[in-house]
Amino acid sequence: MSNQQTQQPVTASDGITSRAADYGQWYLDIVKRADLADHSSVRGCMVIKPHGYAIWEKLQRELDDRFKATGHVNAYFPLFIPLSMLAKEEEHAAGFAKECAVVTHYRLKTIDGKVTVDPESKLEEPLIVRPTSETIIWAQYKNWIQSYRDLPLLINQWANVVRWEMRTRLFLRTAEFLWQEGHTAHATESEAREEVSRMLAVYADVAENVMAVPVVRGHKTEGERFAGAIDTQCIEGMMQDGKALQMGTSHYLGQNFAKSADVKFLNKEGQLEYVHATSWGVSTRLVGALIMTHSDDNGLILPPKLAPIHVVIVPIYKTPEEQERTTAEAQAVAVELRAQGVAVKVDDREGMQPGAKYYEWERKGVPVRIEIGPRDLEKGSLCVVRRFVIEQDGESERDLRKRKKQFVPRAEAIAGMPELMQTLQRELLERARMMRDKRTRIIDTLDDYEAFFKGDGSGFAWVHWAGTHEDEDIIAKRFETSIRCLPFENQIPEAARGPGTCILTGQPSAQRVLMAKAY
RNA sequence: CGGGGCGUAGCGCAGACUGGUAGCGCGUUUGCUUGGGGUGCAAAAGGUCCCGGGUUCAAAUCCCGGCGCCCCGACCA
Incomplete structure (x- = not known):
C-alpha cells in the first residue's frame, strides 16, 4: 500500500519480511502472501479469503464437535440489541460502551441525486450491533426457564460480532470478527463453575492438540476480567516474538445477568431462585495465533489437523510423454493417499516450473510435498518433503532443506503418510514448547524483570505478586507488561512453585503469576 | 481522538516540485522455449490517475473542499 512497506528490509524469500527485521510486518506479509485474508474497503474489517476460511472451518469443526460432546446445542440470536436491553447490566454495558456500532435509521433516500440517510427514518430506539450477546440471549432465557x-x-x-476497535490487525483484532459464544444457565453456582472449567479445558485441548x-x-485479575463477570478463566499462548496472546476465555457470570434479565426458576424445594450463568468464546483470532506460533520466514506452517490440504503432489517432466506418466502416477498416488483420509492436491498446472510451485505451497503452509519425476518412476520411490523440521542450533539453511527431503519407497511413503502427519502434528507442538520455554524465566527482582522486558524484549516471566489493582497499572506503565493470568497451580513450572514475596511490594505472596507483554 | 503515510491498470509502484499523447515491474492472454527450488524470448489486452469544485487554451500534476484506507500511540478478544 505505502512506499514504506515495500522499502522494509526484506531478507527472506518471496517478499516476506523476515521475523528478525520486523515481526509485525512479517505477520502481515504471511497473512497476505499465504492468501489468508485481505483488508477490505471498510475500515478495520477484513475479507477472509478461501484459504483462511478453510482453516477457520476446520477449527470450527474441531470446536463444535467438542461442544456437542459436552452436551451443548447450537442456536442463533439476533445481530441487533436494543440500547435499553444492553443497558440493563450496567457493568457489562459500561465495559463495551466505547466500542459499539449503533444503528439509528432504517431507510435511505435520494436527495439531489445523492443517496443519503433519510432523516425521517430515525429509529425510536437505537439498535446496537452486538459486541457480544449476553443481553439479548438472557432476554430470551427469561421465557425459556421456569x-x-x-x-x-x-x-x-x-x-459475527462488532467491536469498534481504534486500531485493528488482521485476525488479531478486527472491527468485525467471527466467533462462537456459549451461554449457559445452571441451578447452582458450583455447577456453573464446573461448566466454566469444563469449557476452558475444551479450549486448552483444541489449542494444544489441534x-x-x-x-x-x-x-484473569480483577482488572482484566470480562465486563460483568465474577471470574474469567483464560488460556494464554506465547507468540514467536515472546508476547502473550489471549486465546480463549470462559466466564462465571454469577447471577448478574439473571438478575438484570429477571431469570428465575422454581427449585426442587419450590422456591424461586436466580439462575447462575456462564459464557465462553473463541474467535478468528485463533487463526492469528496459529500463524504467529508456527510460521517461518518462508511462509505459513500449518498443523496437519488444520491444514485444508495435507499433501501436494508436483509431477516433474520434460517431454509430453514424461508429463503423461508422472501426472498419471501423481493421480494414482493421490487416490491411494485419499483412501487413507489424507487430503491431497495434485498440482498439474502447466507452464509453471516445479520450483515456483514449491514456493507457492510452502508459502501456504501445506505440511508435505511429494515430487514425482521420471527418476522416481524408475526407482519406484517418492520424493517426500516436509514443510518443517525442528531446527538445530547453528544449522545452515542448506542442511535444513536437506533434512526436510527424503526419498522413500512408494508403498512405504503412502502407507506411512498418516503417521507422518501425526509426527508433524506432534513435532509442531514440541517445537512451540521449546520456543516458549526458551523465553520463559523465573524472576525474583525488579532489576531482572526490567532487564528481561527491556526494549522489544518479551517472554513469560513467573513472578511473585501481591499487589493491588493500582500496582498492576504501575507495572503496566513502567514495563508495558501485565498479569496474563493467575495460573492454576498445576500450570506453574515445578521450580517456580511455592510462596515468596511480591516483586513490587515485598508483601508475602502465595504463588507466582504469569507476566508478559501482550497483544 | 492525537501523530505520520498513502490513494495512478488485477497487484506493487514511478510520474507531481517545473501543467502539454498515461508509464514501469509483476501478473494475465497467445505462441515458441524451458522444466528435480522462481526459465527465456516475442506479441497483445488491460485506466473514472479517490471524489467534488476552482485556476488555465490545456490539470494525474497547481489551488480549495471532501472521502477512504494503512501505520504509530491511548482502548480491547
Missing part, C-alpha cells in the same frame, strides 16, 4: 427441570440450559452460537499451541491456563 423450573429446575429446564436446567442446565447449554447453548452455543456461531456468529492447533499445536501450548497454553497456560488460569484466572
Whole structure:
C-alpha cells in the first residue's frame, strides 16, 4: 500500500519480511502472501479469503464437535440489541460502551441525486450491533426457564460480532470478527463453575492438540476480567516474538445477568431462585495465533489437523510423454493417499516450473510435498518433503532443506503418510514448547524483570505478586507488561512453585503469576 | 481522538516540485522455449490517475473542499 512497506528490509524469500527485521510486518506479509485474508474497503474489517476460511472451518469443526460432546446445542440470536436491553447490566454495558456500532435509521433516500440517510427514518430506539450477546440471549432465557427441570440450559452460537476497535490487525483484532459464544444457565453456582472449567479445558485441548499451541491456563485479575463477570478463566499462548496472546476465555457470570434479565426458576424445594450463568468464546483470532506460533520466514506452517490440504503432489517432466506418466502416477498416488483420509492436491498446472510451485505451497503452509519425476518412476520411490523440521542450533539453511527431503519407497511413503502427519502434528507442538520455554524465566527482582522486558524484549516471566489493582497499572506503565493470568497451580513450572514475596511490594505472596507483554 | 503515510491498470509502484499523447515491474492472454527450488524470448489486452469544485487554451500534476484506507500511540478478544 505505502512506499514504506515495500522499502522494509526484506531478507527472506518471496517478499516476506523476515521475523528478525520486523515481526509485525512479517505477520502481515504471511497473512497476505499465504492468501489468508485481505483488508477490505471498510475500515478495520477484513475479507477472509478461501484459504483462511478453510482453516477457520476446520477449527470450527474441531470446536463444535467438542461442544456437542459436552452436551451443548447450537442456536442463533439476533445481530441487533436494543440500547435499553444492553443497558440493563450496567457493568457489562459500561465495559463495551466505547466500542459499539449503533444503528439509528432504517431507510435511505435520494436527495439531489445523492443517496443519503433519510432523516425521517430515525429509529425510536437505537439498535446496537452486538459486541457480544449476553443481553439479548438472557432476554430470551427469561421465557425459556421456569423450573429446575429446564436446567442446565447449554447453548452455543456461531456468529459475527462488532467491536469498534481504534486500531485493528488482521485476525488479531478486527472491527468485525467471527466467533462462537456459549451461554449457559445452571441451578447452582458450583455447577456453573464446573461448566466454566469444563469449557476452558475444551479450549486448552483444541489449542494444544489441534492447533499445536501450548497454553497456560488460569484466572484473569480483577482488572482484566470480562465486563460483568465474577471470574474469567483464560488460556494464554506465547507468540514467536515472546508476547502473550489471549486465546480463549470462559466466564462465571454469577447471577448478574439473571438478575438484570429477571431469570428465575422454581427449585426442587419450590422456591424461586436466580439462575447462575456462564459464557465462553473463541474467535478468528485463533487463526492469528496459529500463524504467529508456527510460521517461518518462508511462509505459513500449518498443523496437519488444520491444514485444508495435507499433501501436494508436483509431477516433474520434460517431454509430453514424461508429463503423461508422472501426472498419471501423481493421480494414482493421490487416490491411494485419499483412501487413507489424507487430503491431497495434485498440482498439474502447466507452464509453471516445479520450483515456483514449491514456493507457492510452502508459502501456504501445506505440511508435505511429494515430487514425482521420471527418476522416481524408475526407482519406484517418492520424493517426500516436509514443510518443517525442528531446527538445530547453528544449522545452515542448506542442511535444513536437506533434512526436510527424503526419498522413500512408494508403498512405504503412502502407507506411512498418516503417521507422518501425526509426527508433524506432534513435532509442531514440541517445537512451540521449546520456543516458549526458551523465553520463559523465573524472576525474583525488579532489576531482572526490567532487564528481561527491556526494549522489544518479551517472554513469560513467573513472578511473585501481591499487589493491588493500582500496582498492576504501575507495572503496566513502567514495563508495558501485565498479569496474563493467575495460573492454576498445576500450570506453574515445578521450580517456580511455592510462596515468596511480591516483586513490587515485598508483601508475602502465595504463588507466582504469569507476566508478559501482550497483544 | 492525537501523530505520520498513502490513494495512478488485477497487484506493487514511478510520474507531481517545473501543467502539454498515461508509464514501469509483476501478473494475465497467445505462441515458441524451458522444466528435480522462481526459465527465456516475442506479441497483445488491460485506466473514472479517490471524489467534488476552482485556476488555465490545456490539470494525474497547481489551488480549495471532501472521502477512504494503512501505520504509530491511548482502548480491547
